[in-house]
Amino acid sequence: MGKQKRKWTNNEVEALHAGVKKHGAGKWTLILSDSQFASSFDNRSNVDLKDKWRNLTRRAIWEQSSNREKVTNPRLEVTANP
Amino acid sequence: MGKQKRKWTNNEVEALHAGVKKHGAGKWTLILSDSQFASSFDNRSNVDLKDKWRNLTRRAIWEQSSNREKVTNPRLEVTANP
DNA sequence: CGATAGGGATAGGGTTGA
DNA sequence: TTCAACCCTATCCCTATC
Numbered sequence: 001m002g003k004q005k006r007k008w009t010n011n012e013v014e015a016l017h018a019g020v021k022k023h024g025a026g027k028w029t030l031i032l033s034d035s036q037f038a039s040s041f042d043n044r045s046n047v048d049l050k051d052k053w054r055n056l057t058r059r060a061i062w063e064q065s066s067n068r069e070k071v072t073n074p075r076l077e078v079t080a081n082p
Numbered sequence: 083m084g085k086q087k088r089k090w091t092n093n094e095v096e097a098l099h100a101g102v103k104k105h106g107a108g109k110w111t112l113i114l115s116d117s118q119f120a121s122s123f124d125n126r127s128n129v130d131l132k133d134k135w136r137n138l139t140r141r142a143i144w145e146q147s148s149n150r151e152k153v154t155n156p157r158l159e160v161t162a163n164p
Numbered sequence: 165c166g167a168t169a170g171g172g173a174t175a176g177g178g179t180t181g182a
Numbered sequence: 183t184t185c186a187a188c189c190c191t192a193t194c195c196c197t198a199t200c
Contacts, residue, residue, distance in 0.1 A: 003108065005175055005193050029167065048194075050168065055192060087181070087187050111173060130188080132174065137186055 006042070008052055015040030016052060025053055088124070090134055097122030098134060107135060 008016075019031030028046035031037055041049075090098075101113030110128035113119055123131075 003174075003194075007192075026168065045194095046167070050170095051193065051195095054170085059192095085188070089186080108174065128173070132176095133187065133189095136176085140185090 009042070011040055012042060012044065013052070013056070016049060016056075019049075020053065026050075028053075091124070093122055094124060094126065095134070095138070098131060098138075101131075102135065108132075110135075 015037045016031070019027075019034060019037045022036070023030045023034065028049040032041060032044070032046050032049060044052075097119045098113070101109075101116060101119045104118070105112045105116065110131040114123060114126070114128050114131060126134075
């Protein structure tokens, strides 16, 4: 079974944010090959960076739309505020 | 409220085993769409197949263990219950 | 062929309910 | 309580398109 999930470390996420700030979202291969960030990523591909950024973006959008920054269990938070 | 829980039938479990033997563990959607097995599954999703296989595997590992106390958590004995 | 976007599938942690 | 069944979703894969 060669397919195990490897969670992103805080260090990798920080490098991704910095890379996007420098080069722009979508420039995954450029970020990955930038010597300023390359060593921070632990065997990630350009597609991995894209997927992680999408995940971070989706989460940020969701948290904003529900006016919550920290949610422990989204399933319990379906009701609207009065 | 989630779905009502439906126990897996022997027929479904046998189909799952055969599917894994043919396509490999992890190929859940492929197994599910294989006409050789599809009719054996009663409205199961690829995730259902994955979860069932995990349960079967965990159970097999547990049965293989010679010392069940290593599997459960011995610290639970310390719990005080007034 | 290399890269990105987006849909889809899987892995593993978490939750539920009998 | 336990654990099979089911949920959540980050991670990873497939492929159309450029």
